Amino acid sequence: MDINDRYLRELTIGESPTEKGLTRKEGFTISVASEIMAILALATDFKDFKERLAQMVVAFDRKGKPVTADDLGVTGALMVLLKDTVEPTLLQSLEGSPVFIHAGPFANIAHGSNSIIADKIALKLVGEDGIVVTEAGFSSEVGMEKFFNIKCRASGDIPSAVLLVSTIRALKMHGGGPTVSPGSPLAPEYTQENLDLLRKGIPNVLKHVSNAVKFGVPVVVAINHRATDTQAEIDLLRNACKQSGAFDAVVSKHWALGSLGAVDLAKAMYAATEHPSNFKFLYQLSLPLKDKIEIISKEMYGAGEITYSEEALEKIRQYEEQGFGTLPVCMAKTPLSLTADPTVKGAPVGSLYLLPI
Numbered sequence: 001m002d003i004n005d006r007y008l009r010e011l012t013i014g015e016s017p018t019e020k021g022l023t024r025k026e027g028f029t030i031s032v033a034s035e036i037m038a039i040l041a042l043a044t045d046f047k048d049f050k051e052r053l054a055q056m057v058v059a060f061d062r063k064g065k066p067v068t069a070d071d072l073g074v075t076g077a078l079m080v081l082l083k084d085t086v087e088p089t090l091l092q093s094l095e096g097s098p099v100f101i102h103a104g105p106f107a108n109i110a111h112g113s114n115s116i117i118a119d120k121i122a123l124k125l126v127g128e129d130g131i132v133v134t135e136a137g138f139s140s141e142v143g144m145e146k147f148f149n150i151k152c153r154a155s156g157d158i159p160s161a162v163l164l165v166s167t168i169r170a171l172k173m174h175g176g177g178p179t180v181s182p183g184s185p186l187a188p189e190y191t192q193e194n195l196d197l198l199r200k201g202i203p204n205v206l207k208h209v210s211n212a213v214k215f216g217v218p219v220v221v222a223i224n225h226r227a228t229d230t231q232a233e234i235d236l237l238r239n240a241c242k243q244s245g246a247f248d249a250v251v252s253k254h255w256a257l258g259s260l261g262a263v264d265l266a267k268a269m270y271a272a273t274e275h276p277s278n279f280k281f282l283y284q285l286s287l288p289l290k291d292k293i294e295i296i297s298k299e300m301y302g303a304g305e306i307t308y309s310e311e312a313l314e315k316i317r318q319y320e321e322q323g324f325g326t327l328p329v330c331m332a333k334t335p336l337s338l339t340a341d342p343t344v345k346g347a348p349v350g351s352l353y354l355l356p357i
Helices: 035-042 046-054 075-082 116-126 140-155 168-174 195-213 231-243 254-274 289-301 310-321
Strands: 011-013 024-026 057-060 066-068 089-092 098-101 162-166 219-224 248-252 303-307 350-356
Touching: 035 046, 035 075, 035 140, 046 075, 098 116, 116 140, 140 162, 140 195, 140 289, 162 168, 162 195, 168 195, 168 231, 195 219, 195 231, 219 231, 219 254, 231 248, 248 254, 289 303, 289 310
Parallel strands: 162 219, 219 248, 303 350
Antiparallel strands: 011 024, 057 066, 089 098
């Protein structure tokens, strides 16, 4: 059975006549949506992986106290099943560059980062003068924020620079361009020069540049080139990024030319890693959970006001009473918008933006 099949995310069991009508909804969670995947990516070694699994909260008892995997006596069984998963898979690019593939929890619900173990092996292999490129999934307010505030705290490794990928086509959509539907031809706004639409969408990428700069590291914007991009559009985007605080903004044509199309980008990234940085976390762990949530929401998403449901407030109270208040916050949020609404494009900020929790 392929448990990653999307059709199995929600299903009904108990349909047989022998079940006496006792049907119920069930479903399979795909690997990258599993909490175990997120734990694997944050483990620093085999022992740490086991300890993290043992502390995994799987339920709450009738008194509201957390029940862990160790409480159920299943930590050993989990390790037997997962003992080989701590080893990264070594692949290579079409041109022979080594690549580690290891873990990939969704950044819209988890932290969205490659494993700490893979990073540390790669850093050891390249040596002190080498450079390792690691992924922080989705956008800056989702994957990057969690990469810094969650993964970097767990690993102790501090990045030297941020590579932010953007496309002119996507920014035109954020500027109010027509809806893009899979399988349908692109509207002419996306295949022809349209500086006005691009200019309206550029605030979106500038917000992402601003988000990265807040962590105190240099930011390079990679303009992922498409054949329909014009020089005027490229110049408009590049100048806007550099004027807003980006260390550099470079066109990359690796999709067409392979590594030769990314030489300028690689040079810019190398220069950024040599540039002085002053990395800092977005918030201190000692702050109350609500304060951490509001800092993330206002600084990363641009929210002007945060409203809490009664359920959210009760969970925050419960987590703090149970001793989880000093942990980093992992926000579940759509990567399709800076807001909580995937249909809202651009970069709404301040009073224009109300974030429900």
